[in-house]
Amino acid sequence: MITSGKTTAEVLGTEAEEAPEGELAQAIQGRSPWQLAFDRLRHDRVAIGASVVIVLIAAMAVFAPLAAAITGHGPDAQNVPPTGLPLAPSLKYPLGTDELGRDLLVRIFYGARVSLLVGVVAAAVAAAGGAVLGIVAGYFGGIVDTLLARVFDVVLAMPYLVFAIALFTALNGQGGITLDIAVIAFFSFGAVARIVRGQVLSIKEKEYIEAARSVGSSSLRIMFFDIAPNVAAQVIVYFSLLVPSSIIFEATLAFLGIGVQPPTPDWGSMLSDSVQYYQVAWWYVVFPGVALLGTTLAFNLLGDSVRDALDPRYNRMLRG
Amino acid sequence: MLSFLVRRVLLGAVVMWVVATAVFIMYFVTPNDPARLLAGKQATSATIAAIRAHLGLNRPIIDQYGSYLWRLLQGNLGYSYVNSEPVITIVRQDLTVTVSLAVGGAILWFVIGVLAGILAAIKPRSVADRAVTGFALTFYSMPTFLLGLLLLLVFFYRLHLAGFTFFPAGGYVGLSQSVGGWARHLILPWVTLALVSAAVYARLTRASMLDVLGEDYVRTARAKGLSERRVIFRHALRAAITPMVTQFGIDLGTLLGGVIVTETVFGLPGLGQQIVNSITQEDLPVIIGIVLLASAFVVAANIIVDALYALLDPRVRLT
Numbered sequence: 001m002i003t004s005g006k007t008t009a010e011v012l013g014t015e016a017e018e019a020p021e022g023e024l025a026q027a028i029q030g031r032s033p034w035q036l037a038f039d040r041l042r043h044d045r046v047a048i049g050a051s052v053v054i055v056l057i058a059a060m061a062v063f064a065p066l067a068a069a070i071t072g073h074g075p076d077a078q079n080v081p082p083t084g085l086p087l088a089p090s091l092k093y094p095l096g097t098d099e100l101g102r103d104l105l106v107r108i109f110y111g112a113r114v115s116l117l118v119g120v121v122a123a124a125v126a127a128a129g130g131a132v133l134g135i136v137a138g139y140f141g142g143i144v145d146t147l148l149a150r151v152f153d154v155v156l157a158m159p160y161l162v163f164a165i166a167l168f169t170a171l172n173g174q175g176g177i178t179l180d181i182a183v184i185a186f187f188s189f190g191a192v193a194r195i196v197r198g199q200v201l202s203i204k205e206k207e208y209i210e211a212a213r214s215v216g217s218s219s220l221r222i223m224f225f226d227i228a229p230n231v232a233a234q235v236i237v238y239f240s241l242l243v244p245s246s247i248i249f250e251a252t253l254a255f256l257g258i259g260v261q262p263p264t265p266d267w268g269s270m271l272s273d274s275v276q277y278y279q280v281a282w283w284y285v286v287f288p289g290v291a292l293l294g295t296t297l298a299f300n301l302l303g304d305s306v307r308d309a310l311d312p313r314y315n316r317m318l319r320g
Numbered sequence: 321m322l323s324f325l326v327r328r329v330l331l332g333a334v335v336m337w338v339v340a341t342a343v344f345i346m347y348f349v350t351p352n353d354p355a356r357l358l359a360g361k362q363a364t365s366a367t368i369a370a371i372r373a374h375l376g377l378n379r380p381i382i383d384q385y386g387s388y389l390w391r392l393l394q395g396n397l398g399y400s401y402v403n404s405e406p407v408i409t410i411v412r413q414d415l416t417v418t419v420s421l422a423v424g425g426a427i428l429w430f431v432i433g434v435l436a437g438i439l440a441a442i443k444p445r446s447v448a449d450r451a452v453t454g455f456a457l458t459f460y461s462m463p464t465f466l467l468g469l470l471l472l473l474v475f476f477y478r479l480h481l482a483g484f485t486f487f488p489a490g491g492y493v494g495l496s497q498s499v500g501g502w503a504r505h506l507i508l509p510w511v512t513l514a515l516v517s518a519a520v521y522a523r524l525t526r527a528s529m530l531d532v533l534g535e536d537y538v539r540t541a542r543a544k545g546l547s548e549r550r551v552i553f554r555h556a557l558r559a560a561i562t563p564m565v566t567q568f569g570i571d572l573g574t575l576l577g578g579v580i581v582t583e584t585v586f587g588l589p590g591l592g593q594q595i596v597n598s599i600t601q602e603d604l605p606v607i608i609g610i611v612l613l614a615s616a617f618v619v620a621a622n623i624i625v626d627a628l629y630a631l632l633d634p635r636v637r638l639t
Contacts, residue, residue, distance in 0.1 A: 150334070156570065157335045157622060159614045161577030162595065163342075166611045169599045170346035248463045252581060255465045256596060271466060275585065278469060279477050286473075289466050296461035304457075 037233075040309040047305035053298035057291075061116050064109035073103050075110040075265045086281035096283035098273060104283065108291050110265035115295060118180050118250040123242035125185035130192025131235045135223050137193065138200025149197065152190040160187040161252070168258035180259045184249045192238045196231050203230050233310040240303035244296040251292055267292045328626055332619040339615040343608050344388055348381065397609035402601050407609035410594065415613075417492050417590035422579050424506055425513030429575075433518035434564060437525020438552065444530060452522055460519035464578045468512040468585035475508060490587035509586045513578045517571060521564060528560040535559075562629060569625030572618050 031039075041047050060067075068074045071094075079101035081087050087097040095104040137148035164183050171179065203209065204227065212226045253259035254268030262269060267288045274284040363371075372378050376387065391398070397407035440452035459467070475487045487508055493501035532538065533556055541555045542548075580592030587593070591610050598606040 150331075153331065154335050154338050157573065157615075157619060158339060159573045159576045159611075159618045161573075161580055162611050162614045163339075165580075165595060165599065166343060166607055167346055169602070169607060244461060248461075251463050252465060252577070255463070255581065256584065258599070268463075268465075271469060275469065278473050282473060285469050289470065292466060293458075293462055296463070297458060300457055300461045 033233075037309040041305060044305045044309065046301050047309070050298040050302035050305065053294060054302065057112050057295050057298070058116060060109045061112035064106070064113065067109045068106045071103055071106055073106060075106050076102065076263045078102055086277050086284050088281070089283055095287045096281065098270065098284060099277060104270075104287055107265040107270060108267070108288055111267040111270065111288065111291065112295070114177065114254075114260055114264065114266045115247050115250060115292070118177060118184065119243045119247035119295075119299070122181045122184035122188065122246040122250070123239050125181065126188035126242055126246075127192050127235050127239035129185065130189035130238075131196050131228070131231065133189065134193040134196025135200050135227055135231065138197040139204055139219065139223050139227065141201075145197070148193070152193050152197075155187065155190040156194075158187070163187075164253060165256065165258060168253070177260060180250055180253065183253075184246050187249075188242055188246065192235065192242075195234060195238065199231050199234060200227055203227055237303070237307045237310055240306045241300070244299035244303065247292075247296050247299070324630070325623070325627065328623045332623055335619050336612075336616060340389065340392055340612060341385075343611055344385055347604055347608065348377075348384060348388075392612070397612070398605035400603055400606050402603045402606075407605050410606060411591065411609055411613060414589060414591045414594045416494070417588050418579055418583070418592065420495065420502070420506060421509055421513065421582065421588060421590060422575060424510045425579070425582075426575055428510050428514035429517045430521065430564075430568065432514055433521025434525045434557075434561065436518065436522035438529055438557065440522065440526040441529035441533065442552065449526075452526070456519040456522040458519075459515045460523070462516055464512060464516050464581045465585050467516060468509070468582055471508050471512055472585070490585075492588050492590075505588075509582045509588060512585070513575070513582050516578065517574065520571070521567070524564055524567060525560065528563050529556060532556045532560040565625060565629045569622045569629070572621045572625070576614050576618060 064075070071092075073079070079097070081097070081099075081101050084099060086099050087093055087101060089096040093103050093105070095108065097103055098107070133148055133152075137145045137152075164187070167183060168175075168179070175182075209222060209226055212222050217226070250259060251266075251268030251271070254266045255272040257269070257272065260266045260269065270288040271285065271292070274281070274288070278285045376384060395408075397411070399406055400410060436452045436456070440449040443449060472489065476489050479485070479487060486504065488505050491505060493505050495502045535556075538551060538556050541551045546555070579590070580595065582588070583590045583592035584596055591614070595607060595610045597603075598610070
């Protein structure tokens with residue numbers, strides 16, 4: 001709100017000097033809540049910094065083959081050191097190598113692909129699925145609600161990591177990234193569904209829903225044209241916070257040796273391999289670790305900013 | 321209270337049934353052949369058939385499902401494919417390690433989280449507040465295994481090089497053998513487990529405390545001249561801590577995940593290490609046993625936490 005006030009004042013100030021009255025009125029135009037939120041985000045230095053980091057990581061993922069071409073070795077190109085130990089950073093290998101002599105820089109670039117793909121897709125599936133189920137449960141109420149709410153409870157009560165381990169072993173390591181995404185989304189949608197359901201319970205009593213019903217809108221139309229836009233802000237906030245937690249989830253699975261299988265470059269499995277060498281090769285732990293932590297931290301910072309922008313009241317409550 | 325407990329226990333039973341069924345489907349309905357696993361790679365088809373008959377795997381699936389559930393109800397988790405020991409025996413040995421790690425870690429996690437949150441909430445926007453918020457966000461973004469590795473790198477390896485050999489690289493010493501050794505081997509794992517989750521609690525406590533500190537009764541408490549310490553710990557914290565207790569119940573599943581990862585990093589011979597080993601050995605009964613036990617633990621802990629929540633906050637209606 002404060003940001004928008006200031007911007008309007010600025011517009012007024014600059015326009016008033018040169019522009020005639022008629023155009024002044026045009027300068028003050030209504031802005032949607034989405035525009036206001038975007039404006040807040042644009043003026044948030046933390047959000048901009050985090051976005052820059054995320055764009056850089058995305059660029060790493062996209063231009064990974066370029067890194068391989070420049071350094072001259074692909075992500076799986078081995079050059080087993082005579083000592084059998086990882087090679088320290090050098091001109092040839094800027095970030096050092098792993099125990100098989102594979103270039104860590106190139107592998108970190110390729111690893112960004114798995115992390116971003118799994119993180120973003122799993123979070124999107126969980127947020128969308130959770131939103132739909134939450135709207136359905138909240139809107140229909142009754143037995144549908146009771147059943148769905150129990151399902152959410154059961155999913156949230158499962159020890160997800162143990163369960164994921166069991167599932168991956170049952171499938172003998174088949175499935176790869178798709179299964180990764182499915183499992184992560186499955187264990188993440190419950191929280192979104194619960195929140196959305198709670199909101200829909202109060203939204204559906206509002207007058208505009210009654211108005212929609214009175215003009216003959218179908219349930220489907222009411223749910224997805226009248227209710228959905230009103231829970232969208234919450235779902236977006238949740239989505240942005242689910243991305244980093246999905247990235248951590250994926251890395252943890254890979255660390256335990258399930259999910260993405262070698263030799264696919266993956267930050268989690270690189271760190272898993274580094275456990276045996278951390279005493280002789282700090283770079284093996286530190287560089288993949290920095291990449292992973294930098295990514296999740298950037299997404300979390302951006303997520304916090306998105307929440308502040310979409311829900312300024314939350315921020316005010318936190319600041320006291 | 322009684323009807324509440326009954327309802328919660330019933331829900332818990334449903335969760336357990338769903339988990340047991342899901343595990344059954346995963347392992348016995350999907351194209352998996354436990355008999356082949358058990359027989360080993362060199363077995364002839366006659367041997368496999370004999371084992372299959374012995375395990376009852378040639379009976380109708382619904383029949384197997386029935387006896388599987390019946391077996392579980394009697395507390396029989398079956399026998400390991402690898403060494404034919406009862407799963408219960410194997411699991412019992414690992415349980416002490418896991419419980420040591422989980423309980424210590426959980427206490428540390430809750431205490432650090434709540435205290436840091438209070439520290440931040442007392443003076444919003446102060447240096448302390450900013451430090452807590454910054455640390456919280458960093459640790460919150462940190463995968464458990466990465467924190468464990470970094471702690472090993474710094475506290476074990478670097479300090480060892482510097483001649484300070486207090487922290488071991490891993491392993492476990494029983495509580496009955498040496499209390500000091502037990503604690504020394506668990507400090508880094510405890511901290512690893514605690515810091516990641518404490519971050520969430522610091523943030524939650526901060527928000528919740530700020531909310532409560534604005535309430536009229538806190539102003540009243542201050543106005544009647546109570547010490548600030550008393551106002552914060554006796555009046556404000558009591559109301560602010562309830563959301564944390566609920567969250568704690570929700571996070572017990574996360575705690576278990578953290579325990580598995582932490583055990584793997586520090587080489588602690590607990591349930592997590594066991595399940596990872598069983599995966600490589602394809603020892604299905606042990607995997608299933610641990611999954612069921614872990615789920616039962618989370619379900620039971622959730623019920624206890626809910627009851628605790630009701631005791632802390634009399635306004636909660638136990639219906």
